[in-house]
Structures are given as structure tokens and as C-alpha cells.
Amino acid sequence: xxxxxxxxxxxxxxxxxxxxxxxxxxxxxxxxxxxxxxxxxxxxxxxxxxxxxxxxxxxxxxxxxxxxxxxxxxxxxxxxxxxxxxxxxxxxxxxxxxxxxxxxxxxxxxxxxxxxxxxxxxxxx
Amino acid sequence: xxxxxxxxxxxxxxxxxxxxxxxxxxxxxxxxxxxxxxxxxxxxxxxxxxxxxxxxxxxxxxxxxxxxxxxxxxxxxxxxxxxxxxxxxxxxxxxxxxxxxxxxxxxxxxxxxxxxxxxxxxxxx
DNA sequence: CTAATACTTAAGTAGGTGCTTAAGCGTTAT
DNA sequence: ATAACGCTTAAGCACCTACTTAAGTATTAG
Numbered sequence: 001x002x003x004x005x006x007x008x009x010x011x012x013x014x015x016x017x018x019x020x021x022x023x024x025x026x027x028x029x030x031x032x033x034x035x036x037x038x039x040x041x042x043x044x045x046x047x048x049x050x051x052x053x054x055x056x057x058x059x060x061x062x063x064x065x066x067x068x069x070x071x072x073x074x075x076x077x078x079x080x081x082x083x084x085x086x087x088x089x090x091x092x093x094x095x096x097x098x099x100x101x102x103x104x105x106x107x108x109x110x111x112x113x114x115x116x117x118x119x120x121x122x123x124x125x
Numbered sequence: 126x127x128x129x130x131x132x133x134x135x136x137x138x139x140x141x142x143x144x145x146x147x148x149x150x151x152x153x154x155x156x157x158x159x160x161x162x163x164x165x166x167x168x169x170x171x172x173x174x175x176x177x178x179x180x181x182x183x184x185x186x187x188x189x190x191x192x193x194x195x196x197x198x199x200x201x202x203x204x205x206x207x208x209x210x211x212x213x214x215x216x217x218x219x220x221x222x223x224x225x226x227x228x229x230x231x232x233x234x235x236x237x238x239x240x241x242x243x244x245x246x247x248x249x250x
Numbered sequence: 251c252t253a254a255t256a257c258t259t260a261a262g263t264a265g266g267t268g269c270t271t272a273a274g275c276g277t278t279a280t
Numbered sequence: 281a282t283a284a285c286g287c288t289t290a291a292g293c294a295c296c297t298a299c300t301t302a303a304g305t306a307t308t309a310g
Contacts, residue, residue, distance in 0.1 A: 005269050024149035026142055036225040076256045076307040087223045094216040100161040101207055201277045201286045
């Protein structure tokens with residue numbers, strides 16, 4: 001009998017997990033891309049995607065669960081719009097890591113500067 | 126006989142696809158997170174992850190294929206480091222969409238301002 | 251009314267993802 | 281040399297994802 005593995009811990013929370021998982025699919029990114037140009041119906045989102053409507057609806061659910069997209073149904077048409085706060089959350093996660101890396105580079109620079117004229121890898125003083 | 130679906134078009138290129146797919150996994154994000162604090166060996170990356178080493182190596186391959194991480198083997202130790210340019214690519218993709226959305230909001234605002242003396246949406250005078 | 255539109259739900263499937271264990275290989279320590 | 285270390289590869293399995301088709305539900309048009 002095989003052991004099952006657990007859902008895995010999510011650094012930054014489960015919300016970030018849903019966000020990046022939503023952005024990981026090309027079709028879903030195309031939908032997000034379209035929605036940055038303004039609200040759209042499900043049919044309008046489906047039009048350029050060469051896939052069936054149910055497939056698009058499933059993608060839409062993923063996007064909604066992630067918080068990237070909201071939608072409201074009026075009459076028989078569902079209108080979708082982007083949720084910029086979610087977009088910014090993902091952006092922020094990456095920015096935080098990038099700046100953390102830059103800071104650790106800074107600390108390395110200070111360390112090397114404090115060490116005096118010890119030669120380093122890559123370039124010589 | 127069932128029809129197979131195609132790999133799907135990638136808005137922004139296949140590189141972005143690999144990037145977001147790499148970031149979509151919590152374990153992989155944990156590895157990225159660790160690497161922002163400085164270079165690490167494969168064992169060091171594996172230590173906090175409660176999974177076998179081969180699993181970590183597979184994640185590492187995904188990260189390398191995406192361009193997020195580079196590694197070099199010296200002796201029997203492989204040292205991994207983050208590749209900030211890739212991190213910035215992903216960040217930029219999101220930023221581009223967010224600003225596109227903001228600009229379409231601006232255009233809506235100008236349109237409404239030009240249409241009459243109703244300056245904003247959401248609240249009535 | 252009926253018919254068309256715009257989704258929506260349900261059920262099923264090929265292929266991909268994320269793990270596992272076991273065995274192998276080059277490098278360093280004793 | 282022998283053994284330990286650090287990874288690496290291979291094979292296999294459970295689960296998940298991204299689709300499909302078919303049938304169903306409101307809503308609007310004629």
C-alpha cells in the first residue's frame with residue numbers, strides 16, 4: 001500500500017497558491033489579458049480560444065476561485081471583469097522575493113567591502 | 126475515438142508559460158523563497174520540504190527549465206542560485222496587464238467626463 | 251406559444267503532475 | 281581500499297487538469 005502525500009504547505013498562504021495556479025494556464029492568461037481591455041461576456045472570452053464553452057466556463061471558475069476575476073449574471077449573459085487587487089497580490093509576491101534577493105546581494109557587497117582587498121569570483125578590483 | 130486538444134496558444138510566449146507553471150507549486154515557491162536569501166545546495170533546499178530528494182531534484186529541473194534558477198555542480202555538491210531576470214519577467218507580465226486595466230479605466234473616466242457633468246461611477250450626486 | 255441564445259451541469263477520458271522506492275554514480279573522508 | 285555523502289536516474293503509481301460531448305435551464309426574440 002502506497003503512502004499518500006499531503007497537499008503541501010503554501011508559503012505566502014493558500015490564496016497565492018490559487019493565484020499562481022490560475023495564471024499557470026495559457027488559456028486562462030489569455031482570458032485575463034482580454035479582461036484588462038474591459039469587461040466581457042463568457043462568449044466573448046470563449047471566442048478566440050478554439051475550445052468548447054464548458055471548457056471556458058471551467059477556466060472561469062478557476063479564475064474566480066483565485067479572486068482574479070469576478071462576474072455577475074444579468075439576464076442570460078454573464079459579464080466578467082478583472083479584479084486588480086488579486087493581480088497586484090501576485091505581482092507583490094514576486095516583487096518581495098526579488099527585493100529580498102537584491103538585499104542579500106547588498107549584504108554580500110557590504111561584507112566584501114568590509115573584508116578589504118580579498119579577491120572575489122567574477123571580477124577583480 | 127476522442128479528439129485530442131492542442132497545447133494551446135501562449136500569450137506572451139512559451140517562456141512565460143514555463144515561468145508561471147514553475148511558480149504554481151508551493152514547494153517550488155518555497156525553494157525560490159529560500160534562494161532569495163542566498164545560494165543553496167540541493168540538500169539545503171530539500172531540508173525543510175518533507176519530501177524525498179528525487180522529488181526536490183524534479184522540482185529543481187522545473188525551476189531551471191523556467192529560467193528561474195541556475196545551478197552549478199562543483200565536486201559532489203550542486204549549488205543553486207536564483208535568476209532575478211526571470212523573476213522580473215513574470216512580475217512584468219502581471220504589471221503590464223494591471224496597467225492596461227488602469228488605462229482602460231482612465232479612458233472610461235475621460236469618456237464619462239466628456240459625456241456630461243457626471244464625473245464618476247458608483248455614487249450619485 | 252415556439253425557437254434561438256447564453257450559459258450551465260454532468261459524466262467521462264487522455265495525458266500531465268507530484269510524489270514514491272530502489273538502484274546507480276562520481277566525490278570526499280577514514 | 282572501504283565507506284559515507286550528495287546527488288542522479290529509472291520506474292511506477294495516485295491524483296489532478298484540461299478538455300470532450302450530451303443534456304439541461306433560464307432568458308429573450310419572433
